[in-house]
Amino acid sequence: MDDVECATSSHAPPSLGDSTLELALEQVRAAILRHCIKFSESFTRDGRLLDWCIDLRELLYRPVFSALIGRLLWDRIRQLDPDFIGGMTLSAEPVTLGILHAALAEGRDVNGFSVRRKPKAYGRRRQVEGMQPARHSRVVIVDDLFDGGQTVADVMSALQPFNAAVIGAAAVVDFCNPAFGSRVHHTVARSSLFTLADLGLQAAPAPPAQPLFVFGPLNQGDYTAPHSTPFMDEAGIVAASDTGYVVALDSLGNERWRIRIREHVKGVRTALLHCEDSILFCGYDGFFYCVDRHTGALRWATCLGAFIGASPVIDMTRGVAFVAVNHGNRRSDVAAIDLAHGAVIWTTPAAAESYARPALCEPDHVIVAANDGVVRSLSRADGSVRWEVKLPAQVKGWINVDGPTCFAGCFDGCLHALDAMTGKTLWRRKLANWLLVHPATVRGQVFVSSTQHVCSLSQADGSITWMAPADGRVTGVGIDPEGRSCVCASDRGSIYCLDVSSGRRRWEYHAQGAFRVTPAMSGTRCALPGYDGALYAFSLSGPADSSGGGGAGPDR
The missing domain is CATH 2.130.10.10 (YVTN repeat-like/Quinoprotein amine dehydrogenase)
Structure with a gap:
């Protein structure tokens, strides 16, 4: 049983005073990462497989979390003084019930409703089920997720015959899609517990780094894709080329020696x-x-x-x-x-x-x-x-x-x-449609990539502790000897330095070619070769002066 489940295993959720609000939000955030992030398991309407999705029903139908989420959302919307709360079936219903119970616990008289996609073809033939909003009543529309705003707009359309006033919209997670504002009037107050950035599914801006040096071309020939992770220490770097040579550089990127292997056309593809x-x-x-x-x-x-x-x-x-x-x-x-x-x-x-390996x-x-x-x-x-x-x-x-x-x-x-x-x-933890990765471990965590994210998983049970977005596939994660920073690179040319404990980006760099190797790490530096034929070296501490030396090395 993990900390999230232990912390919320009592019959009643903790009170949400100022001192516990942040703790409750963190409990829900951790539970979403643990239970609701699904990789390569969801499809679009036209049948395309999605890299990832959030399925909040895996959490909202757990009574303790349903109640906790309801209390947190009620805390966000109570100042709107709503008369009715509801949204589109099926996803809004557990959210509605959780908020109604939270309001009742405070003695607030709030009613709920549910909206069908289309009016029922038999029975009472209603589209709005449950309590019918009174004329000029104050309504807050709720949902599990906000994306493009079409669902909220559809609920507002279904409520038009009642002449109710939609004063707000609230969700557990808001994708912050710009299309929402074009579909939902700006007078509707919008709130949520989390954005994608809060969950680590969308990156916050990070300072751009500059290489300590760039050595190249490392590979020359028809095939320039490097597969080999260099060796690196404080004295310098030893790197290999897929065109058949190994080169040693000093700490400034100046070449010290170079050798060829016997069949140089086939190159070196190992660390x-x-x-x-x-x-x-x-x-x-x-x-x-x-x-x-x-x-x-x-x-x-x-x-x-x-x-x-x-x-x-x-x-x-x-x-x-x-x-x-x-x-x-x-x-x-x-x-x-x-x-x-x-x-x-x-x-x-x-x-x-x-x-x-x-x-x-x-x-x-x-x-x-x-x-x-x-x-x-x-x-x-x-x-x-x-x-x-x-x-x-x-x-x-x-x-x-x-x-x-x-x-x-x-x-x-x-x-x-x-x-x-x-x-x-x-x-076992599903992370992609197929997985070619070099897992790294430190402090009870295992670091591995999905299709568009780097994930930190608990070694004990595979639950996600944090996620960090990447702009493509990441093969391997390098961790510095002190276990504070990790560096990864994507097949779309981006390099990221992340905080090991949180996944927050410390710096990033964008190159011209793809990266498909695990970065080499030393005490203060990292290095890796790219598909553009260059070997890049960086300081782990962040943006650095790029005038440190190094340069082109002839393929001799």
Whole structure:
């Protein structure tokens, strides 16, 4: 049971004095995020699938919240001194009843009504049901949501035969659609408990940032789309190109060294990792590479298969890397590699190709996934299977393990939380029509994207704690080492720095090309490559002077 349910589990809602009004609003806001935000489950009248919707009926038919919402809305409209309250069936009815009970508790004599879309074809053949508004009575129209205002306008039209005076309109959530004002007369007082911005579904303006430096072109050739997350520390950045080279920059963006991999046309599509004084990465040529962090000198290169599209994970204690390797013909295996010499320690075959980054699970497991939806826990010592579960669709993003829980994004559109020791499903949360994500975790939260939002979910049960809008799909979220800021980027060219605790935008930047990688993070900076061929570096603290150096690097 979460805090929202515990806080409102008594038979009567708390009184709404000045000291508790803000608390009550926060209880309802949290409950809306928990119960009412639905992803890829709603359709338009012409059959198009919506990215998201708000279904407040999931909350309004819970008695405690219906009563609490009624008391909050009554607090907003009581000064209008209404005689009648009502709206369009079906959505307005629980709102109406909640407000009527709140008014009755104060001894106010207020009546309610409900409006049909069309007059009933039999019985009393009414369009306005319930109490019929008296002539010149004061009416407030209510609804669960305000969008374009057409529903309110339809209710006003149905009330015209009664000569009632519509003095106000109130809803739980107002989309603040400009069309509302063109359909509903400005003399009608309009109020709501929340706007989309209050719920994190619409962004507040954020300061524009400037890069510390832009290095490029990182990729030159027919195919310039980067897939590789750079490595970053306070000394600089090591980044990879899909056109086959790896480049190291200092903290000002000046090039220090550059190397090519064997099959440079296929490039590098995995994250770059750091172990002691080495940089490790996998090429799409099927080789696993180890180079010197300071000079780029090749230490070893081991051919593991036909191609490697999944980033490796490193066990620092054992000095071993675990890599998903593809062999063609939709076959793959997981290989354990000795980091000292690049030797293969063991391999475990899989029945499908793999593009999912593995994750370590303490004390001695590694969890892997593949395109057939199979998630497996392997022994780090010999690759033997500890447990295996099959999810409904492909798993192509990064696997993340935090304590006892394994998180995997699936092409069924759900983030799946599994017991890391048994594989048992703990919960799953629908976030999109399909999901290719790199979940990140900190402080009991898991950060993952939907189609047009970044969401912070409770690791315990998958409930939403905050949402932050994005202008497109976000693949991964980078979190700074102190767990205060997270950075993400969309496939429409936007970069956002968000507050980890609230999702509020600290700054944003808009580039020319798409971003489809997880940002690299250091103590004070972040960096990521874009589809425009450039590598961008930013200060996490906010807008910065862009004159810090760096520039074009020749493809040599």
